[in-house]
Amino acid sequence: MPKFNLQTHLKQVHKERRTATTKKVDEAIQRLVRANENINFNSVASEAGVAKATLYNNLVLRERIDSLRQQQVNVPxxxxxxxxxxxxxxxxxxxxxxxxxxxxxxxxxxxxxxxxxxxxxxxxxx
Structure with missing residues (x-):
């Protein structure tokens, strides 16, 4: 019988949750773009159903939202x-x-x- 390694299991669960969160945020951004809504941390967090802190702490998501927000500033x-x-x-x-x-x-x-x-x-x- 294989031994259950809690640490490996927790890493796997954390990785799956991070992937699911990233997917939810991506889908939320796509919906906001299609609806021609403002893209900022508040709107993405509420649309995706995640905390703003999650968006700020994830550097990839943070940079993406910042760049989209800057693009919208230039668009009238x-x-x-x-x-x-x-x-x-x-x-x-x-x-x-x-x-x-x-x-x-x-x-x-x-x-x-x-x-x-x-x-x-x-x-x-x-």
């Missing part, structure tokens, strides 16, 4: 994109209104000239 958020679109729309609207103002000013000028001519004709008839 939905609000920033919407604001930029609004700014572009505002610029186009302003340009359109400026052209309309110039056209109306020219039309107003032409009408004033026509009015002067009409007044001159009326004055000549008197």
């Amino acid at each position: 958020t939905k609000k920033q994109i919407q604001r930029k679109m609004n700014d572009n729309n505002k610029d186009a609207l302003i340009d359109s209104l400026k052209r309309k103002i110039k056209r109306l000013e020219q039309e107003n000028k032409d009408l004033r000239v026509q009015l002067k001519v009409a007044y001159a004709d009326i004055y000549k008839k008197i």
